[in-house]
Amino acid sequence: MRATAIAHTNLALVKYWGKRNKELNLPAVGSISVTLKDLFTQTTICFKKELRQDVLYLNGSIADASPQKRVSHFLDVVRRKTGINAYAEVKSRNNFPTASGLASSASGFAALAVAACRAANLDLNPTELSVLARQASGSAARSIFGGFVEMQVGNRKDGSDAHATPVTDEKFWPLHILVAITSGPEKEMGSTDAMTLTAWSSPFFRKWLETSHQDLADMRFAILQRNLEKVGEIAEHNCFKMHALTMTSRPALLYWNGTTVNIMLAIRRLRRQGIPVYFSIDAGSHVMAICTPEASQKIRHVLEQVDGVSRVLITSPGPAAHIVEN
Numbered sequence: 001m002r003a004t005a006i007a008h009t010n011l012a013l014v015k016y017w018g019k020r021n022k023e024l025n026l027p028a029v030g031s032i033s034v035t036l037k038d039l040f041t042q043t044t045i046c047f048k049k050e051l052r053q054d055v056l057y058l059n060g061s062i063a064d065a066s067p068q069k070r071v072s073h074f075l076d077v078v079r080r081k082t083g084i085n086a087y088a089e090v091k092s093r094n095n096f097p098t099a100s101g102l103a104s105s106a107s108g109f110a111a112l113a114v115a116a117c118r119a120a121n122l123d124l125n126p127t128e129l130s131v132l133a134r135q136a137s138g139s140a141a142r143s144i145f146g147g148f149v150e151m152q153v154g155n156r157k158d159g160s161d162a163h164a165t166p167v168t169d170e171k172f173w174p175l176h177i178l179v180a181i182t183s184g185p186e187k188e189m190g191s192t193d194a195m196t197l198t199a200w201s202s203p204f205f206r207k208w209l210e211t212s213h214q215d216l217a218d219m220r221f222a223i224l225q226r227n228l229e230k231v232g233e234i235a236e237h238n239c240f241k242m243h244a245l246t247m248t249s250r251p252a253l254l255y256w257n258g259t260t261v262n263i264m265l266a267i268r269r270l271r272r273q274g275i276p277v278y279f280s281i282d283a284g285s286h287v288m289a290i291c292t293p294e295a296s297q298k299i300r301h302v303l304e305q306v307d308g309v310s311r312v313l314i315t316s317p318g319p320a321a322h323i324v325e326n
């Protein structure tokens with residue numbers, strides 16, 4: 001009734017934004033990400049007969065009501081599947097700065113899905129685990145796998161075909177990914193609510209859906225060709241399209257701050273100097289950059305000089321979610 005798992009977070013190169021079913025958390029578009037080696041969540045779960053409710057500890061402290069509720073909701077799914085009627089104690093730790101607003105739901109819910117299944121004696125294959133993790137958070141479905149990963153949009157009503165699949169393993173292409181953490185206030189709205197808002201209020205949402213297949217096909221091809229220039233060009237285009245949705249929603253959402261813009265400008269300057277480096281930004285102000293291993297130290301140095309950057313991490317494609325102890 002107890003298990004520990006690790007899952008790594010991921011960077012979406014073609015973004016998931018929008019849902020076609022909120023209840024089952026089915027995505028409106030497919031997405032492609034790279035799992036990140038050095039940013040992960042370790043989660044221990046223990047089902048205990050004596051508990052009167054689920055309890056979540058995040059980085060050593062009891063979590064707020066909202067993440068508690070989300071975790072409990074997810075554990076209800078596991079309980080329904082297994083017939084277990086005990087509540088659980090969940091202890092989750094990120095090895096990266098959570099308060100900075102870096103996406104933790106992907107690694108957090110992927111680790112929880114893997115640990116909860118082991119603890120509940122539910123033997124699922126990675127595809128089934130991905131379906132399960134998706135119900136908690138769309139991006140978590142991708143963190144079940146390592147390397148480059150594609151989330152299938154699926155078309156079945158029950159969501160059984162809306163899961164991630166591996167594109168290539170983490171050894172296929174030893175890219176470097178930099179994470180530039182910007183200082184500043186927390187983001188204004190979480191992605192779950194922001195997706196709903198943009199879907200009904202941005203005039204560009206329909207175009208976003210229409211152009212998604214092309215971005216996915218081009219990205220898949222570019223990854224398999226190890227074509228950094230192409231991967232970077234599609235990733236930046238797709239990232240700007242997603243942020244255009246948030247900026248044109250009503251009310252408008254602006255995830256960037258001044259530092260975010262200055263990092264993008266610095267990256268474009270580096271490119272003009274002949275250094276192949278490309279950026280992507282999730283629903284927050286931090287900037288991720290992809291480049292070759294040879295260029296990453298120089299790029300880190302440049303990004304560290306940008307006013308408002310508090311820290312720059314360097315990582316590379318990482319492994320699938322896994323059990324670490326039983």
Ligand code: DP6
Pocket residue numbers: 011012014015016017025031103105106136137138139140191192193282283
């Ligand atoms: C901008 O996976 O956090 O990071 O399914 O509602 O939990 P929910 O959304 P979430 O959305 C991630 C949005 C994104 C893009 C991406 O990771 O593809």
